[in-house]
Amino acid sequence: MRFIFLASSLLCMFVSSAQENKYQALLLDKSLTDNANAVVRLDYMKIHIGSPQKMTYTVRRAVTVMNKRGNRHVRTTASHDKETHIKKIEAFVYDRQGREIEHIKKKDFRDLSAVDGFSLYTDDRLLTFDYTPIQYPYTLEFRYEVETSDTGFFPPWYFLGGYLSSVEKSHYEITYDDPGLKPDIKKYNLEGLSLVEKEEPGQLLFTATNIPAIRPESLSPGFRSIAPRLAVRLKDFTLKGHDASVADWKQLGGWIDNTLLKDRDILNEETIAKVRNLVKGETDDLQKAKIVYKYVQENTRYVSVQIGIGGWKPISAIDVDRVKYGDCKGLSNYTHALLKAVDVASFYTVIHAGERKVDFDSDFARLQGNHAILAIPYKGQYYWIDCTSQVHPFGFVGDFTDDRNALIVTPEGGKIVRTVSYLNEQNYQKTTADYTLSHEGHISGEARIETEGIQYDNHFKLETLDHDEVVKHYKDYWDNINNLKIGTYRFENNRDSIVFTEKVPFNAVNYATLSGDRILFTVNAFNRNSYIPDRYRNRRQPFDIQRGFFDEDEFLVKLPEGFNVEAIPEPKQIDTEFGRYTMRIQYHPEMNTVQYQRSLLIKQGFYPKEKYNLYRDFRKQVARNDNAQIVLVKTNP
Incomplete structure (x- = not known):
């Protein structure tokens, strides 16, 4: 026992x-x-x-x-x-x-x-x-x-x-x-x-x-x-109490239109009269759409309620018009209602939003997505607008909803359509600068930056920042320049051409290095690309360049009196499947100036892991050449 x-x-x-x-x-x-x-x-x-x-x-x-x-x-x-x-x-x-x-x-x-x-x-x-x-x-x-x-x-x-x-x-x-x-x-x-x-x-x-x-x-x-x-x-x-039978995207879009969106675009007569008065005399649908979009930006605000939490049925246009706020669904539906009131066609669109591109499966129709935008058909193409943004120009969605499959909801049913893509050269930046180098190694002058595409998206919000935030931005952006001081900058935001221009006066002491009778300095003060991907002995995954870009730079440097160029980097051109790099420095002794010209193209693409080291080598060469230095020597030591 x-x-x-x-x-x-x-x-x-x-x-x-x-x-x-x-x-x-x-x-x-x-x-x-x-x-x-x-x-x-x-x-x-x-x-x-x-x-x-x-x-x-x-x-x-x-x-x-x-x-x-x-x-x-x-x-x-x-x-x-x-x-x-x-x-x-x-x-x-x-x-x-x-x-x-x-x-x-x-x-x-x-x-x-x-x-x-x-x-x-x-x-x-x-x-x-x-x-x-x-x-x-x-x-x-x-x-x-x-x-x-x-x-x-x-x-x-x-x-x-x-x-x-x-x-x-x-x-x-x-x-x-x-x-x-x-x-x-x-x-x-x-x-x-x-x-x-x-x-x-x-x-x-x-x-x-x-x-x-x-x-x-x-x-x-x-x-x-x-x-x-x-x-x-x-x-x-x-x-949400609505029954459905859906086998493909056409049926799913038709169901959304006939149930979740049904009667949600009704507006009161006062609002209809107001918006019609705004476009009075305008006959072009695209121009009318721009006027309506501006009205929405100026008269509503966005509240963040994701589709997965806030339900799939948008708040009615009347309610959004009354309270002047809504989530992505409510504001997209409200803008659609305003456009309908002035006889401009638009389609409610469900999408996966975020900087990382995520596609809808074209062959597997199901409820998905985390955002809603509008598609406006005009002369054979779609203009896309994000009705939650109070700052983006008409027809520009930036990197939040670009280049991905989305579901457009039409009265005839749903369609999978790819949103606008900003590819490689379209993501453009041109940087020019005229500056003077003193015999003490100080620099002063003005830089000008013009951006388009996704690069525009990264820059145009500068105009909304206060002075201290702008100065901090430039000190971070040009962190290779010690002792940088920023003068009275000017911004120009061309919302029609979607081009943002920055004009930035500057000065910095001790930019160049003094060594006896010589001055060493890097001509490329304003757009050095020092990024080098991490090194791996055994890379395990493919690599994905989500968005390409194209930079062009031209700097003119006035050299200090009493100095000549002793050493100058040779021109460089690198062509790869991942992009292209060119660099050229010309010395003009009669003007005592150096002219620097550079371009860098990085191509969007999904590449196998076996090519990672080749890409890394390309970026190493870019970084090395962007840091190339000129040596000046005194003419009469």
Whole structure:
């Protein structure tokens, strides 16, 4: 009996210890901790589709955070609204040995408005908890269950959630009550994944294990483009109380137009009369559109409510007109309504916005995107406007929505169309400068910078900054010039040609280096490109130059009296598949001047990893030649 009792006790202790230490962090496999700030111990989602109007899903996510940088991989927020109800929610915190040290219950979560202070959006809320760690590593497990009537925006699945995070186990399961409810699934980047797929009547299951972390590299592609993931859609679904049956983009666009946008573009007669009066006498549709866009910029403001939180149906044009603010959907729909009032066609457009380009899948129609803009057809092309911007010129969207596939919503249905691209030479910068070099090594003069395309987008907001911010910008921009002082600068923003011009007087003491009877100085004071991509012994990923650009520079330098040129760099021309570089310095002794001419073209492109070192060598040569120096010597020492 004593032996049986002892064996039972040991068994209980073993089971208890195993349960207690299920999230221990000290004995994690090295393959999971290499390059990882966090290890996802379990990423679990089980979705049940009861009907096109009912879906439930259960989520469990446990993350072992190895250091402070790993905290961003912890998730403790769930959104809800009148269609989506959180049935259960809790979290557990474990120490490095896997012992539970805190249980966070539903009452401990804060219930917040998704956009506090804006009465139009009070239905959208968040349950959230902010955990402050007291030690590393620690593990946080987040659990919740959701029931929703919204089945249109189907949860996608990432087997790996981001750079510098590994995954011990990832489990994604979908069950459904009827064969007609079986979702369509598109798979991305699953090669090399330790994955078990299972399909049985009423069930789809994917389980992956031991996925190592991916370390980001210079010019790494967007994580979404290389991540192992699934996109999922239901053909028959419900969103915000509206039923849909969608097989392709045409049907999806038609459904958005006939349901989510239906009757949202109605305006009161007073506003219609006002906007018609604004365009009175104008017959050209594009000019009328510019007038309306300017009116929207001057009379509304943007509030940030993303599509995934704020719902997919825009606020009515009447409400936006009344309160003078809206999110991207509301302002795009409002501008569309104003344009309609003056007989100008425009199309509501859903898009993935952000500096990193993300395309809609042309062959997999599903609700997606995080932004809305407008497309205005005119003489065989589209003019794109972002109605949330109060500063961008008409027809210029910058790097937020450029060069990507988007869904245009028309009365005839949806279409996938690519937005405007700003390619290579179109992203243009011309820098000219006339300056004088003194015999003490000081410089003074004026620089002029003209920018177009994406380079315009990077510069034109200078005119909105105060004086101290502008001066700081130039000191950062020309950080190779010590002791820089900025004079009375002038800006010109040509919003029709979309060209921004900066005229910047300057002076700086001790720019050049004095060495006995000689002066050494770098002629290129105003556009040195010192960027060199990081070096890797074993590059693992392709590299992506998202946007090309073209710079041209011409500087005229008045040399100090009593000095001649002793040494001057030879002309240089480098031609590669990644771009082109030219540099030429001419000495004019009769005028005692040096003329510097330079150009640099970098081409947009997606390149294999095997070419990375060639690109890096090109950028090294550019940086070296941009720093080439002239040597002056006294004529009468």
